[in-house]
Amino acid sequence: MSTDDFLRLDLQLCFPLYAASRAMVQAYTPLLAKLGLTYPQYLVMLVLWETDGVSVKELGEKLYLDSGTLTPLLKRLETLGFVRRERSKEDARSVTVSLTAQGKALRRKAASIPEAIVCRTGLTLEELARLRRDIQRLFEKVSSRSA
Amino acid sequence: MSTDDFLRLDLQLCFPLYAASRAMVQAYTPLLAKLGLTYPQYLVMLVLWETDGVSVKELGEKLYLDSGTLTPLLKRLETLGFVRRERSKEDARSVTVSLTAQGKALRRKAASIPEAIVCRTGLTLEELARLRRDIQRLFEKVSSRSA
DNA sequence: ATCGATTCAATTGCGCGCAATTGAATTGCG
């Protein structure tokens, strides 16, 4: 394969990944708009629905996002009434994020979203699981050296 | 599979895709920084290196980006001295983007990037081609209904 | 030829992402 081929846009892995990621987020957008959430906000809610009361640091570790992204995002979720942010008593450097009643209630409204998205991909659960695993593997490989 | 399982972060396709996409861009970042480019700017340069003299509309169709993203990005590339932007003579609504000598010269400096990224993924060219094809297929499926 | 509809790029506004810095709280080493 020549340098030219390598440089050709459509032969590269990253561009399809980048385009597909944005397209997926766009598929979520109208569904999430009904809940008043953006996709990154939805990710934070997914973490909290699974484990209520986590620090900003823990959120960052799970979502691979830093405080520069999370702090303003969490403030918006707080303004929306879905989460509470409070300084930890054990460690005043840390901020604990927890669900409000409204935030917990939102889970039921979000319940139909994952299936709608799976449908939209047109993939079977097996194909989906394989693709997810392959992409996860790629992620681990690519993100490792920079950490 | 239960609703809870569906909602579980790690079972979803979109989050790994989203994380992998950002990780890939981060892998490019230090390499592109040597050229003075961001990843989206690099994508524009890839298009121009393949086909010099394209309209903003054509760029948008190839990269799935709109003028709201492209116009300021192209202005930055122009300030950097890599591209020229001029109103089309045949159709004054359209703006044609073309490479400067400096923009053409940049191609040689970028030649080593794709291979470095492929290396970083640790995948064989066959595995890479298959993953790319699967992701492209996902993209087409997901992006179709919204268009 | 006219005029409403369409097609362009540009603009506005907002929410990420992320690098870099700041400042407060905690840790841990001597």
Added chain:
DNA sequence: CGCAATTCAATTGCGCGCAATTGAATCGAT
């Protein structure tokens, strides 16, 4: 204990993405 190093969240600054709007140019149907 004392104090330098570390660990937190917050802040700053910038470049996307994208929805929505604007305004100019072109098209197309009559």
